[in-house]
Amino acid sequence: MTTDTTAQLAQFAASLKFSDIPAPVLRRAEDLYLDWFASALAGKGARPVESITRFMRRMGPDSGPSQILIDRSSSSPLVAAVANAAASHFAEQDDVHNGSVFHPAAVVFPPALAVAQAIGASGADLLTASVVGYEVGIRVGEFLGRSHYRIFHTTGTAGTIAAAAAVGWLLKLDATQMRHAFGSAGTQAAGLWEFLRTAADSKQLHTAHAAGAGLTAAYLAADGFTGAQAIFDGKQGMAAGMSSDSDAAKLADGLGQRWALAETSFKYHASCRHTHPAADALQTLMREHRIAADQVAKVVTQVHQGAIDVLGPVVDPQTVHQAKFSMGTVLGLVAVKGFAGLTEFDADYKAAPVVAFRDKVSMVLDAEVDTAYPARWIGKVQVTTTDGRQLAARVDEPKGDPGNTLSRAELEDKAQRLAAYRGGATAAEMQTVIQQVWGLAQATTVPRFLA
Template sequence: MTPTQQLLDALPAFAPDRLPVAVLDQARTTLYDCLGAQLAATSREFPIMRLLERLVREVGGTPESSLVGSCLRTTAATAALANGALAYYCDIESHHPAANVHAIAVIGPAALAVGERQHASGVEVLAAIVAGVDIAARVSYALGPAAQYARGFHPTTVAGTLGSAVAAGLLLRLDNDSFRNALGLAGTSAGGLLSWVDDPTEQSRPLNIGLAAQAGVQAALLAATGFRGPADILGGKYPFGKAFTGQWDQHALLEGIGTRHEITRLFFKRNACCVFIPASLDALLDIMATESLSPQDIAKIAIRAPESSYQVIDNNPLRSHSVQYVLAVAAHQGHVTFADILTDRGADPDIDALAQKITITGDPGFDRQAHQSIGSTVHLTTSTGAVHHREVEHPLGSHRNPLSTQDLADKFTALTTGILTPDRAAQLRSTLDRLHTLPDINDLTRLLELG
C-alpha cells in the first residue's frame, strides 16, 4: 500500500456521522472566528478588498461561490483564492502552533466555496473543515515545520494545499481513484515562499494562503472531471517530502488520525500579530497592570523564547512579525489591531524609543517543554532598577488556556462593527449556531454578501 493510499484509507474517519459532536462544535467556533477575520479585512480602511473585487470582476466565471463582504460571485476556485487572502490579511484568525499552519484561513474559504457550489449541508461543510485542518497540520508535521522554514517555505501554503484538496474532495464526493488524483494534482501545485517578509504592504503574505486554498480546490475539481495526477504524491520516485524538506514522517502524518483531531489544538488570537508574540504580550501587559507601570517607567525588556522560533520575530521588517514593534505599541494602547500594523506607529518617538529597549534571545528549554512551543519569559526592568519577571507557557487563546465563548463573541463584534449591522451580525450568529442542521450552506453564505 502506498503512502498516499494510506492517507486515503484514513479519510472515512471524517464522515459527519463519525465525528464527535464536540469536534463539529469546535469547527463551527473556528469558522465563526475566521469569518470575523475575513469581514474585518473587507473594511474600506484597507486596500485589499478593492483589489480582490477588481480581480473577481475581471476573472468572472460561473457565479457559483461568493466573495465575502461583497455581492460579487465567481468560480469556486477564484472565490477560495480571494476569501483565503481575506482570512489571513489581518493576522487575527486562529493558528495551529504545533504544525505552524494558519489552517482555517486556507480550509474555511475552500470548504465554503465548494460547499456553495455543491449546495452542501452545514454538517458536511463542518466535517470537511475538520478534515482539511487535520490534514494540513499532519502534512506539516510530516514535512517538519522548522525544516520548511529553514528552506524558506511557508508551511501554511505547502501543507495547506493538500488540506484544501481534502476538504474540497470530500464535498465533491470523489471516489478513491479521483481522490488520489486530486492529492497528486494538489501536491504538484503546492508551494509558497516566506519572501513576503520583505513586503511592507502585507499583501503577498495573505495571498500565499489564498493560493493554497485555490490550488487545493482546483486540484479536486480537475480530478472530478477525470483529470489524472501523480499516482503516489507522498511516495514514488520524486515524493512530496523530498522536494520541500528532504524528509517525510509517515507516522507523524497518520498517528492518531480519526481520534486526535487537530482542530481542537488551535490558538485563537486577540491581537493582530504572529503567533509567536502573544505569550510575551500577555506577560508584558500583566506586569504593567499588576505593578501600575506606564511605558515611560520601562528601562528595558528582555525576552526568552523558543530557540526554534525566536528569530522569526526578532526585529522582523514586517511589523506584524516584530516582537519589538508589537510590544511597544501594546504597551502604549493595551492591544494591537491590524490598523497598527499597516500604519507605522514607530514614527511615534515614544513607541520607537520603547521598541529599542526590547531584546529577545532563544531558550531551548521551551522547545523541550512542548513541540513548537509558543511560550516565553519576560524580564522587565524599570527606570528605578526594579526587575519583574513573568513566564507564560500557554498564552490566553491556546487550547490549554482557551478564550471563553463570550471572549470570542466580543472579538467578532469588535472585528465586524461598522461592517455588519447589529441585526445582520445577530442573524449570522444564529445561523452559525444551527449550522449542523442547515440543509444548504448557501443559507449561511448569503449573510456574508454585503453591498
C-alpha cells in the same frame, strides 16, 4: 492495516462522518470558522486582496452561488474561493498550527464555504469537510518537514492538498478519487518564501492559489481525472522535489484519534509573537488586581533571550509595523486600550498615554522562561504600582494556544473587532453571523452570510 500512508489519508478523508467527530472538536471547528470569517473581512480594502478579487471577478461569471465576503458579491465556487482565500491571511490574525507551521483556515474554509454554498450542503457537511481539510493539510505540512519550510511557504503547498481534501469530501469522492485529487493538487502545489526579501504581495497569492488549485483538483477527480498515486512520497513526488526531511508516517499520524484541528492556535494580540506571553501576563495581572494604566509605575517583563534579541532594538517605533515589535508599545496598548489589536495599533501606537506606559516597561532575561523556550512560551511580569505595591503574574501558555484557548466571548469580541477594522460588517451584522456560526451544526443548508 496497510503501511501506505497516502492510502490511509485518502481513506480517512473520503470516509469521515459528522458523527465520527468528537463534540469538542466540532465546537472548536465552529470557533475556527468564526475566527476565519472575521479574518477574511479584515482583508477588505487591502490592495493585494482587492487586486486578486478584481482579477477573478473579471475572469469569472457576474453571479453564482458562492459569496465573496469582502464585497458581498457572488460568483462561481472557483472565483469565490480564490477571492476569499486571498483575503483570509492579510491581517495575519487567522489561525496557525504550530507543529506544521501552517495556517489552515485561510486555505480550508474559503473553498469549503464556496462549494458548500454551490451544492446546497448542510452546515454539518461544511464542518465535516473543514475538519477533513484541517486533518489532511496539517499532516501534509508535518510530513513535508522543516527543510520544506525553509524555502517553501507550507500554507501554499500543503494548503493545496488541504483545499482539495475539503472540497473532495463535499463532492463525495471515494477513497480512490480522493487519492487522485491529492495527486492533482500536489502536482500544482507551490509557494516560495523569496517574496519576503522585498515584502512583495505573494502571501495573498499563495493562499489564493492553494484554494483555487485544490478546488480544481477535487472537481476534476469527481469527473474521473486521475492524478499521481504517490504524490507525497513517490520518487518524483512532492517530498522528492521539495523536502529533505520528510516522514511518510506523519501523513497518517493518529488518524481518527488525534484531532490536529484542536491543536490549532488562535492569534490574539496583533503583534510579534515574542511579546505575547508578557502581554498575557500583564493583562491577567491588571484584571486580577483591578489596576488601571495610570496606577502603574514600572513593569519588568521576564523574558527569553530571543525576545531581547528581536524586541530589544525597538525603543521608539516610527511605524505601525515597528510598533508590533516594541514590547513597551504592546504592553501600553494592553494597559491603556485593553487590547493590542489591529485597530489599536493603527490608531494609538503613538498616543501619549501609550508612549508614557511604553517607557515604564523593561525586559530582563529570566532563566526559567529562557530554559523552557521554545517548547513553552511562559509569560512573567512584575509590576510596581504608583502607590508602591509589588505585584507579579505568570501565564504558562500564550493566550490562543490550545491549552489557553479563547472563550466564545473572547472569540466574538475578536471577530467584531476584525469585522469593524476595515468596515467589513457592522456590529449588528456580525451578531447575526455569530449566531449563524454557533448554529452551523444544525443548519440544513449553509446560510448566506451577510445577506
